[in-house]
Amino acid sequence: MGITERKEREKQKRRKEILAAAEKIFFAKNGDTGTMDDVAEKVELSKGTLYLYFRNKTDLLYAIAEKGVGLLTKCFSTVLKPERTGREQLSDLGDEFVRFVEEYPRHFELIMRFEVTGPRSKEVRETNLLMKPALSVLRDVLIRGQQDGTIRNDLSEDEIVIILWSQMAGLMQSILRKERYIDHYRVNFKRVIKGHYRIIMKGIAPG
Amino acid sequence: MGITERKEREKQKRRKEILAAAEKIFFAKNGDTGTMDDVAEKVELSKGTLYLYFRNKTDLLYAIAEKGVGLLTKCFSTVLKPERTGREQLSDLGDEFVRFVEEYPRHFELIMRFEVTGPRSKEVRETNLLMKPALSVLRDVLIRGQQDGTIRNDLSEDEIVIILWSQMAGLMQSILRKERYIDHYRVNFKRVIKGHYRIIMKGIAPG
């Protein structure tokens, strides 16, 4: 009796179709927000059907953001090479992050949006930490570095996770809106990122 | 013939009344957004009148954010004491920032919102840098520190302004939503801020 299973598969497939259409709509070039009607048209379903798969627009956007975190986590995980010190892995992680933001800027924007505002629907608990999977990679790297003595250990790994992630997220937000700064400051953003690295790598050295 | 002047004064006064009402509405305890109708009711004017003073809702919110930047700039300016080194002033600036975010969290949130999205109305140029006045204090502090040799000078002051501001803004955003983290990480946010300081102060030291 595989009918139930097939139905479940079909349901998941449809859900993915909606997600794909929503991504196209919400990430369209023009800065416009995109409407649920747009998504419905794109995926060739009625609007009502969307609400059978996602409680509301925010949940739909949140699901896209979760997908983005999945991609980011995969990027991050590539740095976990045993031959590299914790400090080196951390540096690699920074590179991966920059690459990710450059490759998926819209996903990153969306992740940031939910980092700032939270999903705000009753169902997705407010304490859901969207970035958790990616941050757990960062945490592993830090622990490794503290163990091999390449990262200062007068701060707990949890503290450094939050500090480094917050700093980096803030920096990446600035990078995304760099147009706003270049009229006011004489900076090259590659150099800004490098400068950030230098400050941080020096700042988290032991001793 | 002071009629024109009086009229102008009255106009500014009315503008301020609207701003004050809008602040109350948009900063009300419940997370709700607040509507233009709410603001109109609060200030005892018709909705149409609001639009004689502000082009749209976004402009009204932006004006509140500008007011917040004014407050922040005043906080920042208190650190410019000649007897303190640049490095010391920078540390003081951090303290002032934390104090500001604790005292005016809603203003800070709003400032962050426009840092991220921009005002998005045709009239307020996209390149308006909301934080400019406050950042110019930070810039002065950094220049001072580079001159007295207490801050590294292998990065330009403009680069460090953007780096430090971005990092700090990211950290403060995390602080604002700390509830989201405490379920997942064992951290005390006072210690996180202190940790951030320690990393940064070490990271920007010369040599």
Place this chain on the structure above:
DNA sequence: AATTTAAATGACTAATAGTCATTTTATATA
């Protein structure tokens, strides 16, 4: 007092999120 100008009004439109009674399609049963 009559006329012109400025300020304010609020009923209206437009856009869009979300709902729900009804219809269509698929599955189970006789």
Place this chain on the structure above:
DNA sequence: TATATAAAATGACTATTAGTCATTTAAATT
């Protein structure tokens, strides 16, 4: 196969709210 039941999908509808504009009210000028 014909009928009944359940699941999925529909789209017209409601609700909310930003923004508009023809009209009214108030103030200043002649």
